[in-house]
Amino acid sequence: MAAKLDPIVGRYVNLSLQGREHRVYFEEAGNGIPLLCLHTAGADGRQFRYMMTDAAITDHFRVISFDLPWHGKSTPPEGWQNEEYRLTTDAYIEAIRTFRDALELERPVVLGCSIGGRIVLGLAIRHAAEFRALIGLEAAAHQTGWYDTDWLHRPDVHGGEVCAGLVSGLIAPQSPDTSRWETLWQYMQGGPGVFKGDLYFYRVDSDLRSEIDKIDTRDCPLYLLTGEYDFSCTPEDTAATAHDIRGAEITVMKELGHFPMSENPRQFRTYIIPVLEKIRAREVSCERR
Amino acid sequence: MAQQTAMAVGPLEAIGRLAELVNSDRSLVHRGRYVTNDIMIEIGNVSHYVRIDKGQIASLQRGPLLMHSWSFAIRGKEQAWRTFWQALPPPFFHDIFALAKRGEFRIEGDYKSLMTNLLYYKDVIAAPRRLAKETC
Numbered sequence: 001m002a003a004k005l006d007p008i009v010g011r012y013v014n015l016s017l018q019g020r021e022h023r024v025y026f027e028e029a030g031n032g033i034p035l036l037c038l039h040t041a042g043a044d045g046r047q048f049r050y051m052m053t054d055a056a057i058t059d060h061f062r063v064i065s066f067d068l069p070w071h072g073k074s075t076p077p078e079g080w081q082n083e084e085y086r087l088t089t090d091a092y093i094e095a096i097r098t099f100r101d102a103l104e105l106e107r108p109v110v111l112g113c114s115i116g117g118r119i120v121l122g123l124a125i126r127h128a129a130e131f132r133a134l135i136g137l138e139a140a141a142h143q144t145g146w147y148d149t150d151w152l153h154r155p156d157v158h159g160g161e162v163c164a165g166l167v168s169g170l171i172a173p174q175s176p177d178t179s180r181w182e183t184l185w186q187y188m189q190g191g192p193g194v195f196k197g198d199l200y201f202y203r204v205d206s207d208l209r210s211e212i213d214k215i216d217t218r219d220c221p222l223y224l225l226t227g228e229y230d231f232s233c234t235p236e237d238t239a240a241t242a243h244d245i246r247g248a249e250i251t252v253m254k255e256l257g258h259f260p261m262s263e264n265p266r267q268f269r270t271y272i273i274p275v276l277e278k279i280r281a282r283e284v285s286c287e288r289r
Numbered sequence: 290m291a292q293q294t295a296m297a298v299g300p301l302e303a304i305g306r307l308a309e310l311v312n313s314d315r316s317l318v319h320r321g322r323y324v325t326n327d328i329m330i331e332i333g334n335v336s337h338y339v340r341i342d343k344g345q346i347a348s349l350q351r352g353p354l355l356m357h358s359w360s361f362a363i364r365g366k367e368q369a370w371r372t373f374w375q376a377l378p379p380p381f382f383h384d385i386f387a388l389a390k391r392g393e394f395r396i397e398g399d400y401k402s403l404m405t406n407l408l409y410y411k412d413v414i415a416a417p418r419r420l421a422k423e424t425c
Contacts, residue, residue: 151404156401162405164408165411166386
C-alpha cells in the first residue's frame with residue numbers, strides 16, 4: 001500500500017544571524033509565488049501545515065515557513081544555556097531577510113501572525129519594496145502588556161502547560177477540538193523561556209506607532225486580518241493601526257481567535273484564499289502591463 | 290442567536306451542579322489529579338467555596354461562610370457568569386482572562402495555585418457551559 005505522504009518537505013539551512021551561526025529548520029509545499037509564513041510567539045512553523053496541504057493555495061503559491069532560532073526544530077545558537085532569550089525587532093527582520101536571500105525567494109509575499117503580524121508592519125515600514133504583498137494576522141503596531149509574563153518561565157510552574165493554558169483562551173470556542181489541541185500541543189513543546197522572550201519583542205522592543213504612517217501601500221499592498229475572539233490583539237487594536245495606514249485592507253474574521261491558520265483551518269481559508277487571489281490577480285495585471 | 294444558546298438554568302443553579310459536571314469528566318479529573326485546593330467562585334454577591342480533592346470536586350458550600358479560607362477567587366456579576374457559561378459565548382466572554390481583561394471578572398489571591406494547573410482550572414470553571422450545550 002502506498003504511503004500517505006504529506007506534500008510538505010522539511011529541511012535545514014545554515015544561516016549567520018546576529019553574527020552567530022544558526023541551523024534553521026523550514027518546511028515548504030507548493031509552487032508559484034513564494035509565500036513566506038511567520039509563526040506566532042512561542043510556537044513554530046507547523047502552524048501553517050493546513051495551508052501547505054490546501055491545493056487551492058499550493059497550486060499557486062510556494063508556501064514556506066521557517067522556525068525562528070530557538071523555536072521548533074531550529075537549534076538555539078551555541079552558548080544558549082548561558083543567556084536569556086530575547087527577540088528584538090532588528091534580529092527578527094534580519095532573520096526574515098537572511099532566510100529569504102538564502103533560499104533566493106524573489107519578492108515573496110510575507111504572511112505573519114501575532115509577533116509575525118507585528119514584524120510584517122516593520123517590513124512594510126522599512127523594506128516594503130522587497131515584498132509583493134504583506135499579510136498581517138492578529139497584527140497591531142503596539143500592545144500594552146496585560147499580564148505578568150514571569151509566569152511563562154519559572155522552574156516551579158511547568159512552562160509548556162502554563163503557556164498552553166494561557167493561550168487556550170485566545171482560541172475561538174467554535175474551533176474544532178482536534179485543531180485546538182494541536183495548536184496547544186505546539187505551545188506545550190516550546191523551549192523554556194522562548195515564549196517569554198518573544199513577548200519581549202512584542203511588548204517592549206517593537207512599538208511601531210510612531211512610524212506606522214510611513215507605510216505606503218502603493219509600494220506593497222498590506223492586508224490585516226484579525227479574529228473576532230482575539231482578546232490579545234483585538235479587532236479594535238488592528239483597526240487603530242489600520243486607521244493610520246492609507247490603503248490597508250482590514251478584515252475581522254468571524255469565529256476565529258489568535259491562531260486562525262491552525263485553530264480552525266477550514267474557517268480561515270474562507271478569509272485567506274480571497275486575499276491570496278487578490279495578490280495573484282495583481283501579479284497577473286502587472287505582468288500584462 | 291442559536292449559536293450562543295443560553296443556559297436552561299441560571300448561574301446560581303449551574304454552579305450547584307459543578308461537582309457532577311467535573312467528577313463525571315474522567316479526563317478532566319485525571320488532568321487535575323495533583324490538585325487538592327480550596328477556591329472561591331463569587332456570582333454577584335453570593336460566594337461559593339469549592340473544595341477540590343485530587344481533581345474531584347469534594348464539596349461546594351454556598352456562603353456567607355465567614356472565616357473560610359481559599360487560595361484564589363474569581364468574582365463576577367451574575368450576568369457575566371451567565372454570558373461566560375453560554376454554549377458558545379461571544380467574544381471577550383469566552384475565557385476567564387478575557388473577562389478579567391475587560392474588568393468583568395476579578396481574579397484574586399494566590400496566582401501560583403491557579404497558574405500551576407491552569408488548563409485544569411479553566412475547564413473546571415467553564416464546566417457549567419455543558420449545561421447550555423445539552424439544551425442546544
